[in-house]
Amino acid sequence: xxxxxxxxxxxxxxxxxxxxxxxxERCFELLDQYVDLELAGEDADARxxxxxxxxxxxxxxxxxxxxxxDFVRLQSSSG
Amino acid sequence: MHLPVTHQAPAASPSFxxxxxxxGAVGRAEGLRRDDSAAWLAALRGPAAVREEAIAExxxxxxxxxxxxxxxxxxxxxxxxxxxxADLATQAADDALAAIxxxxxxxRGASRFTTWAYKFALLEAGVRARRRAWHGREVSLRDDExxxxxxxxxSAQQVVEANELLEAIRVAIRTxxxxxxxxxxxxxxxxxxxxxVLAERLNTTRGALYKTLHDARRKLRASLADAGFxxxxxxxxxxxx
Numbered sequence: 001x002x003x004x005x006x007x008x009x010x011x012x013x014x015x016x017x018x019x020x021x022x023x024x025e026r027c028f029e030l031l032d033q034y035v036d037l038e039l040a041g042e043d044a045d046a047r048x049x050x051x052x053x054x055x056x057x058x059x060x061x062x063x064x065x066x067x068x069x070d071f072v073r074l075q076s077s078s079g
Numbered sequence: 080m081h082l083p084v085t086h087q088a089p090a091a092s093p094s095f096x097x098x099x100x101x102x103g104a105v106g107r108a109e110g111l112r113r114d115d116s117a118a119w120l121a122a123l124r125g126p127a128a129v130r131e132e133a134i135a136e137x138x139x140x141x142x143x144x145x146x147x148x149x150x151x152x153x154x155x156x157x158x159x160x161x162x163x164x165a166d167l168a169t170q171a172a173d174d175a176l177a178a179i180x181x182x183x184x185x186x187r188g189a190s191r192f193t194t195w196a197y198k199f200a201l202l203e204a205g206v207r208a209r210r211r212a213w214h215g216r217e218v219s220l221r222d223d224e225x226x227x228x229x230x231x232x233x234s235a236q237q238v239v240e241a242n243e244l245l246e247a248i249r250v251a252i253r254t255x256x257x258x259x260x261x262x263x264x265x266x267x268x269x270x271x272x273x274x275x276v277l278a279e280r281l282n283t284t285r286g287a288l289y290k291t292l293h294d295a296r297r298k299l300r301a302s303l304a305d306a307g308f309x310x311x312x313x314x315x316x317x318x319x320x
Contacts, residue, residue, distance in 0.1 A: 007241040010227050014248060014268050015303075015310060016296040024286040032190035032198050057296075058289055060209070060274045067201045071147050072194050 021053035027061045035069045039076070111136055116192035123183060138176050140193065141200040145171035148204035155212035167211065171203035178203075209273040218272050218280050220262035222252050225269035244308055251302035260295040267292050 022030070030048050037044035045052045055062045111118050111133065122133035145168040149156065156164065178199050186195055227245050252261060266272040267288065274285050274292075281288070303310045 007227065007245070011241070011244060011248070014296075015300055016268075016293065018300070018310075021293070024289045028198070028202065032194040035198075036190040036194050057293070058274070060205070060285060064198070064202055064205055067148055067151060067205065068194070068198050070151075071144055071197060071201060074147075075193070075197075 016057040017053035019053050020050050021057060022050040023054070024058060024061055027051060027054045027058070028064075031061075031065060031068060035065070035072055038069060039073060114191050114193070116186075116188055119192040119196075120183070120186070123180070134176065134180070137179070137196060138172055141175045141179075141196065142168060142172040144197045144200035145169075145175070145204040148201045149208055152205070152208040152212070156208060159211060163211075167207045168204065171207055172200055175199035175203045206275045209275045210279055213273060213276040218266060218277060219270045220266050222249075222261055222265040222269055225265070244303070244310075247303055247306050247308060248299060251299045251306075255298045255302040256295050260291055260298070263288055263291040264295040264299075268296075 030051055034044045034048050034051055037047055055065050111122060119133065119137070122129050123137070124130070125133070148171075149164055149168055159167075175196070176199075179196050186192065252264065256264060263277070266277050267274055274288050278285050278288055300310050
């Protein structure tokens with residue numbers, strides 16, 4: 001399997017999420033809660049619907065989410 | 080349409096929040112547990128000396144977060160001098176701290192206080208990193224400079240279908256979108272301009288631009304559906320920022 005983007009990926013990226021999604025502002029409001037739920041092993045997507053779809057469609061918010069999740073995990077593991 | 084490049088160098092700013100000795104209840108906030116949200120809130124709302132110490136400790140955490148974020152993005156910032164990166168981290172921590180103190184009463188405890196606080200530092204650092212990486216680069220709002228990936232689909236039929244859909248998207252971009260939607264969509268979705276960079280160049284916000292992008296995507300989906308394409312279940316995950 002190649003990690004190269006496919007035409008299908010390209011089209012999906014252009015069209016964005018098909019379902020309902022929250023706004024960037026709402027995403028930022030909820031992001032800390034979402035990350036703590038994720039790291040606690042809870043179903044963050046069920047608790048905060050629409051946020052995952054936004055992360056799929058908004059590269060900047062997705063990067064913010066990945067950074068926060070990884071940084072909090074790092075801080076937790078370092079005590 | 081191309082937006083002009085930015086030439087103004089990012090300004091450095093001194094931090095007002097560096098830890099310094101305080102008199103009185105020195106150390107009462109020192110060593111606040113990262114997961115003790117109530118203790119953080121109490122210290123940040125406490126007597127002046129305790130509050131000052133808690134602010135300094137919080138700033139240390141925010142600065143650590145900002146440095147982490149900038150280091151994470153070092154592949155896009157290789158040309159930026161170390162001293163400037165240090166300034167960017169300090170600016171991000173300073174602005175994050177100011178935002179946190181201004182919004183302290185909005186913290187509802189849905190997460191740990193430190194997770195809530197870190198997100199401000201990572202956002203500030205991330206925005207600065209994206210803008211610095213694109214400093215001096217032209218931003219294209221044109222929709223005719225896009226070259227989609229054309230991979231080898233499993234069958235010739237699928238190649239034909241993908242090409243038909245791509246052509247339909249090109250047509251829909253030109254016929255279904257308003258000029259503003261077309262420019263925003265072109266910059267963000269076709270040309271890979273980071274949304275924070277475009278927001279700076281157009282003097283608007285990430286949220287406003289994403290709303291425009293979202294509306295444009297809905298129009299494109301509707302246009303494609305009208306043309307007989309099944310895009311209802313197409314999902315996405317990709318693209319840089």
